[in-house]
Amino acid sequence: MDKTPVYFYSSTSNLTGRFAQHLAELTGRAVHNLADANVRRTEASGPWVLLTPSYKAGNADEVTLPAGVRSFLRSAANRRRMVGIIGSGNRNFGVYYQAAARELATRSGRPVLFEFELAGTPEDVTHCAQILDDLDAALAASHPVEA
Ligand SMILES: Cc1cc2nc3c(=O)[nH]c(=O)nc-3n(C[C@H](O)[C@H](O)[C@H](O)COP(=O)(O)O)c2cc1C
Structure with a gap:
């Protein structure tokens, strides 16, 4: 069964990155770092999940979505193929x-699949891995691979 990849953004404090790394180690799932300009220039080839922290930027618009994530979402294909969102916050x-x-989630109509604080706990990683496994199964059932 295909494992839905996770695209994440993490700042230099790397709390979200640590969670993403643990998810990858536990599940063998590909995780891609949107802090890397080369990753931001790509397009997801199929369903993908976003993992993002919130940053109250202090700007007039109260934009909290990191610029690296906004940049990846400028691609219509990436917006269309995003199937869910995981949030890191405080x-x-x-x-x-x-x-x-x-x-x-409100703007895109996609669900928040899981939320955790900072780098998450080991239990958070296990719980989130299970949610992603369930998502993989649901996607496989809705688009069966031809024999
Ligand atoms: C300047 C700043 C602003 C933040 N704003 C928010 C916020 O609006 N909402 C929230 O839930 N967490 C907020 N946080 C917490 C971060 O989202 C949280 O620590 C996250 O795990 C950081 O991930 P990162 O280290 O991968 O960048 C903020 C943290 C900082 C340093």
Whole structure:
């Protein structure tokens, strides 16, 4: 069964990146770092999941989605093929907790599949891996590979 790849953005503090790395190690799933300009220039060839932190940027528009993610989503194909969103955040940000993942979910009509704080706990990684495995199975059932 195909494993839906995860495209993530992580800043230099790399909290989201650590979670993504643990997900890759646990599940053998491909994870791609949108902080890398070469990755941002590509297009996902099929269904993919976004993993993004929120950054309350202090700008007038209150844009919390990292620029690297916004850049990847300028591609209509990438927008169309994104099937779900995972959010990394910090509850200290109050009403802005998970703002990027939640606002993008509202705008795109795609579900928030899982949310965690900072780099997540080992239990968060296991739980998220299970959700992604279930997603793979659902996608395989809706688009069966021809024999
Ligand atoms: C300047 C700054 C702004 C942040 N804004 C938010 C926010 O609006 N909502 C939220 O849930 N978390 C917010 N966070 C927390 C980060 O999203 C969280 O620490 C995340 O794990 C960082 O991932 P990264 O280290 O991969 O970049 C903010 C963190 C920083 C440093």
